[in-house]
Amino acid sequence: MRKDVDNMKLNPRDQQIFAAVMSMYCNGDGLPVPSTKIAKQKGMAVCSATVRNAMARLEKIGLLYSPHTSAGRVPTNDGFDYWFDEFFTLNDIANYWQPEQAELVELAHGLSQRYQVCCCVGLPQVRTQQVFRVEVLDFDANNWLILLLDRAGQSHNICINKPDDPSDGQRYEFATWLNTVFSQQTLIEGLYRMQAMANTAPRNCHDSLTQWTLELSQKLGSDNSIVVGENYLYKKIDCEQSLNIGVSFLNFVEDKLAFKNGVSILSAENLPFSTCDDLIVITVPYFQNQEYQSRFCVICPKSAQLEKIIQEFKLLEPSSS
Structure with missing residues (x-):
């Protein structure tokens, strides 16, 4: 049916009525929209008969359908596709968004609570974060704590075993060497430099250096994500089994929307959830220093407040640098 939509242009009144149906359906309830409710909407200035005729035309070309006799209309899948294509400039929203990790977490919790949706967010790839300063702290009787700080003050922390007969002087010497290796480098570049320059490290730190290199390599190779609001999802959709939402889901979305x-x-x-046909995902990639990091995904039923959620993404700063 989508072919009919592509080959014709809706007149302004049908466009307005279609947009009103979409807005009323996507309000969190997902109820069929009757013509009388459209006619009473502020600024519509048409009678119910005019609205019914427009709805009939929209149903004929496959944008709406009536789930029951004498019921209102609800949008079809083609209707959703047409709505997003014609009424939103999605490609221009949140272009090259470059948030800090704290902003990602705050936005996920905020959207989830305001709109009762599920948010799945890939956390920044630590390998690409640039190190500004390294500190070595005397953590406890057996360990030093290594802090790798970026310019925003965020740090990646790893405990390493103290060398034999540690002293503050040795700790400062090791910290100086680490700053030489890591300063102004990304974590992955610093790791490569640390391996290449290992023979220049303070001799008494070689054993600790081997241990820390291994732990840092493992940390850089791990994927991570946060998922909030899954309970909202299961309350609103009819799904026979739990959905696998996390890193594997983000990888699926990334493959689907590469570049x-x-x-x-x-x-x-277009989703990997074969048992749930009422889901929709709103997703945006984010970057650091113009380098792709991961995706922010809102997973929700089609009846969620989609316009308002998209508006939230419109308010995001496209770039922080």
């Missing part, structure tokens, strides 16, 4: 910037929408037929 695509701005906000993207994935409908149920």
